Amino acid sequence: MAASRKLPMNKHNLLPLLAQHVLAHGLGGASLRPLAKASGTSDRMLVYHFGTKEALIADLLGYLAGAYAAALDAAMGSERAATRGQALARILRHARSEAMRPFMQLWWEIVAGAARGLPGYAPAAHAMMADLLAWLEGQMPEGDPDPAGGARYLLTLIEGTLMLAAIGHADTAQAGLRAGLLAGGPAPS
Amino acid sequence: MAASRKLPMNKHNLLPLLAQHVLAHGLGGASLRPLAKASGTSDRMLVYHFGTKEALIADLLGYLAGAYAAALDAAMGSERAATRGQALARILRHARSEAMRPFMQLWWEIVAGAARGLPGYAPAAHAMMADLLAWLEGQMPEGDPDPAGGARYLLTLIEGTLMLAAIGHADTAQAGLRAGLLAGGPAPS
DNA sequence: AGCATCATGTAGCGATTGCTACAAGATCGT
DNA sequence: ACGATCTTGTAGCAATCGCTACATGATGCT
Numbered sequence A, B: 001m002a003a004s005r006k007l008p009m010n011k012h013n014l015l016p017l018l019a020q021h022v023l024a025h026g027l028g029g030a031s032l033r034p035l036a037k038a039s040g041t042s043d044r045m046l047v048y049h050f051g052t053k054e055a056l057i058a059d060l061l062g063y064l065a066g067a068y069a070a071a072l073d074a075a076m077g078s079e080r081a082a083t084r085g086q087a088l089a090r091i092l093r094h095a096r097s098e099a100m101r102p103f104m105q106l107w108w109e110i111v112a113g114a115a116r117g118l119p120g121y122a123p124a125a126h127a128m129m130a131d132l133l134a135w136l137e138g139q140m141p142e143g144d145p146d147p148a149g150g151a152r153y154l155l156t157l158i159e160g161t162l163m164l165a166a167i168g169h170a171d172t173a174q175a176g177l178r179a180g181l182l183a184g185g186p187a188p189s
Numbered sequence C: 001a002g003c004a005t006c007a008t009g010t011a012g013c014g015a016t017t018g019c020t021a022c023a024a025g026a027t028c029g030t
Numbered sequence D: 001a002c003g004a005t006c007t008t009g010t011a012g013c014a015a016t017c018g019c020t021a022c023a024t025g026a027t028g029c030t
Helices: A011-025 A032-038 A043-050 A053-075 A084-095 A098-115 A121-139 A147-166 A170-181 B011-025 B032-038 B043-050 B053-075 B084-095 B098-116 B121-139 B147-166 B170-181
Strands: none
Touching: A011 A032, A011 A043, A011 A053, A011 A098, A032 A043, A032 A053, A043 A053, A053 A098, A053 A121, A084 A098, A084 A121, A084 A147, A084 A170, A098 A121, A098 A147, A098 B098, A098 B147, A121 A147, A147 A170, A147 B098, A147 B147, A147 B170, A170 B147, B011 B032, B011 B043, B011 B053, B011 B098, B032 B043, B032 B053, B043 B053, B053 B098, B053 B121, B084 B098, B084 B121, B084 B147, B084 B170, B098 B121, B098 B147, B121 B147, B147 B170
16 A cells, blocks of 8 residues: 555646646647646646646746756756867757657747747746756856857857757758858867 | 639639738647638638648648748849858848748747648748758858858858747847857858 | 535536538539 | 539538536635
C-alpha cells in the first residue's frame, strides 16, 4: 500500500501535467477534455481551477516560461565560452538536440500566438527570450569587447538559425553562419 | 448592367479570396464555413473543389508562397545595395512595414505548422525562404567577396530579427545588429 | 453536532466542426 | 431532343467545443 498517494489537485500540481500534454500535442489543438484526461481530472475541474480556458493557457504559458529558464540553467553549464563562435555552437547544439524538439515545436506556436496578440503569449515569449539572453551574456568569452551587444547579436543569429532549421533550411543557416563569422571567429562546428 | 459578371467558381478564383481571409484571421482558426462566406460560396462547394479541408489548406499555402514571391519582386526594386548593411536595412524596413504585418503574422503560423510537420506547411515555408534568399542574392553589393554566403548570413540575421520583433524584442535585435555589423559595414538605420 | 465552504461528479446546452447523402438545375456532346 | 456529366443548394449527421446548472460528498470551523 505504498505508492499512489492522492495529491491535492490544484494549479500547482496540474500545470506540469498540462505542460507535458501541450509539449506532446501542441497548443493549437489543445482543448479542455483532452487536457483534463492528460492531467487526470475533468474539464469541469479545469474550469473550476483556472476559470476559463483562456486563463488556463495564459497560466500554462507562464509556467512554461519558468520551466524553460530552469531547464536552461540545468542543462547547460555556466562556464564561459572561449569564443563567440563556441558559445553559438554550444547553444545551437542544445537547441537542436532530440530532447528539445518538442519544446522547439511549441516555441514556434508561442511565437505565432505572440505575433497575433493572443492573450498570454507575448509575455511568455518575451520572458523566455530574456532568460536566454541573460544566459548568453554569461556565456560571452572572457575578454569580449562588448558582451552585451555580442549576446544580442548571437541571439539574433541563433533564432534565425533555429527558424530556418524548423522549415528545412538548416543548411542555408549553417552556410550563413560560416560566411558571417569568418571575420569574428571560428565557424561553429 | 455593367458590373457584376458572374465568375466561374473554381480553385483559381477562390484562392485569392481565401488567402485574404486567412491573412486577416489566421490559419489556425480557419474553418470551412467562415472561409466559404469570405469567398462567396458554401462549405459544400469548398469541399467539392478541394476535396478536403486539409487539401484546401495545402493548396492555399502553395498559392500564398507564389503570391509572396510575386509581391517580393513587385514591392522592392532589384537594384543592388551598396553595402550588406544597406541590403539588410532595406529588407527589414519592408518586412516590418504596416502592409506586411498580416503576412508576418501568418508567417509565424506557417513556421509553427512546418515545425510540427502539418501537411503542406513545410513546402510552402521552404519555398518562400528560397524566394527571399534568391532575391537577397541579387541584392548583394557589387564587389561583395561572397555573395552567396553573404545572402545566407543576412537571411539568418533577418529572420532572427523578425522573430525577436514579433515577440516584443525588437530593441534587442536592433542592438544585436548594431553590435554584429560594426566589423563588416555600417549599422542598418 | 451542525453548519458553511470547498471540491467534484453527472448531465447537458447551444454552437461549431468537417463532411456527406440526396436531389435538382445547368451545361454539353451527340 | 435526350441522356450524361458537371455544378450547386438543402439538410443533416456524429463529433467536439467551452462552459454551466445541479446535486452530492468532503472538510473544517465553532
